[in-house]
Amino acid sequence: xxxxxxxxxxxxxxxxxxxxxxxxxxxxxxxxxxxxxxxxxxxxxxxxxxxxxxxxxxxxxxxxxxxxxxxxxxxxxxxxxxxxxxxxxxxxxxxxxxxxxxxxxxxxxxxxxxxxxxxxxxxxxxxxxxxxxxxxxxxxxxxxxxxxxxxxxxxxxxxxxxxxxxxxxxxxxxxxxxxxxxxxxxxxxxxxxxxxxxxxxxxxxxxxxxxxxxxxxxxxxxxxxxxxxxxxxxxxxxxxxxxxxxxxxxxxxxxxxxxxxxxxxxxxxxxxxxxxxxxxxxxxxxxxxxxxxxxxxxxxxxxxxxxxxxxxxxxxxxxxxxxxxxxxxxxxxxxxxxx
Numbered sequence: 001x002x003x004x005x006x007x008x009x010x011x012x013x014x015x016x017x018x019x020x021x022x023x024x025x026x027x028x029x030x031x032x033x034x035x036x037x038x039x040x041x042x043x044x045x046x047x048x049x050x051x052x053x054x055x056x057x058x059x060x061x062x063x064x065x066x067x068x069x070x071x072x073x074x075x076x077x078x079x080x081x082x083x084x085x086x087x088x089x090x091x092x093x094x095x096x097x098x099x100x101x102x103x104x105x106x107x108x109x110x111x112x113x114x115x116x117x118x119x120x121x122x123x124x125x126x127x128x129x130x131x132x133x134x135x136x137x138x139x140x141x142x143x144x145x146x147x148x149x150x151x152x153x154x155x156x157x158x159x160x161x162x163x164x165x166x167x168x169x170x171x172x173x174x175x176x177x178x179x180x181x182x183x184x185x186x187x188x189x190x191x192x193x194x195x196x197x198x199x200x201x202x203x204x205x206x207x208x209x210x211x212x213x214x215x216x217x218x219x220x221x222x223x224x225x226x227x228x229x230x231x232x233x234x235x236x237x238x239x240x241x242x243x244x245x246x247x248x249x250x251x252x253x254x255x256x257x258x259x260x261x262x263x264x265x266x267x268x269x270x271x272x273x274x275x276x277x278x279x280x281x282x283x284x285x286x287x288x289x290x291x292x293x294x295x296x297x298x299x300x301x302x303x304x305x306x307x308x309x310x311x312x313x314x315x316x317x318x319x320x321x322x323x324x325x326x327x328x329x330x331x332x333x334x335x336x337x338x339x
Contacts, residue, residue: 089120089146093174097202097323098123100268101173104200104327106130111168114192116156117175121146132169137162156188157181165194172201174323176251177223177242183254190258190330197330199260203246205267205324207313209274209281221245222322248318252309255328262312263329267321274320282319289313 091098101123105113110131115124118136121144128134134149137160141153154160157179170193172185179185189199204223205211211222220226223245252262293306318324 089122089125089144091122092119092143094268094323097173097268098126100266100323100325101171101200101202102126104266104325105132105169105171108169108198108200111197112166113169113171114162114167116170116172116189117178118146118151119143121149121151123171123173124149127171135162135167156185160188160192162192164191166192168194168197170197170199170201172199174202174204176201176203176246177244178240180244182244182246182250183257186251186254187258190255190260193330195330199255199328199330200325201251201328202268202323202325203251204242205318205321206245207248207318207324208271208321209277209285209319210271213273213277248312248324249309251326252312256305260328260330261308262326264327265312265315265317266325266327267317268323268325270320271322278316278319282314285319286314 105127111133113127113132113134115121115127115134115136116138118124118138121136124134124136125146125148128149136144136146136149136151137154137156138144138151139154139156141151144151152161156175170189172189176182176185189201193199206215206221206223208222215221224242228241228243255262289310293310294303297303297306312318
């Protein structure tokens, strides 16, 4: 039955052959509703249903509409989804950052991996292809469309819906600077990570020479180079900004309280100005840091911890890198991390 048929045509089969379809005008305001509600062909819907029923029952958070969007259909199917049927998840970070994190994670033993702040699922998909058992989580499930990987929506500022010591590896790419409470976020990362596991997290490096110079000249470092404009913006869009830069001493202290230590640091790329200034400024940076962390500290245990922090702060990767990538190791005895 078409839009041009009268209701009496249903009872009179001959009228279907004698009358031509009548043109019906549709208000422009309703056209977008028709497009939005347009359903795939019957055969395509069957394929979609089969793909959903074949998902593991333990897969949480997978949305039906997301499965429908990425379901591949015949090229002859004109169902309104042709533009997005081959859609693949993309990194929601600056170019090259995912590749830098991938180099770090690829060297780790295979096991269970939690992708915190998964976005569309680009890193989760890569990790799955590298034979990790991946679970993805983020604050908003609407941006996630990788249904082959379990997804659990979570309030990253609250208690995460995972048991203690659940994952061998916890990966967080560009999330720390978006949360209000660094210590709580780091505690949750540590809580769900197994003893002997690893946390790999990245955040804008506010300790590079160029970032320090910008802070000296403008009062803003590279993590938050401008004031956040909150006018006419929703709370969710504000939290997409870098509301809370995370300095290295804060990260190190938060991890150490939970029995973790930073075992290595790398970056996504070098900054040219910082690299050029490094040979000139390094002696001054070393002396000032040594005086502040070592000479002024009289407690032997604190001085030992400060030497490790000084090593990280003066690492050329920290002094020249744009985005810092930390690999953190969980020690068996949390008290040993304070020594």
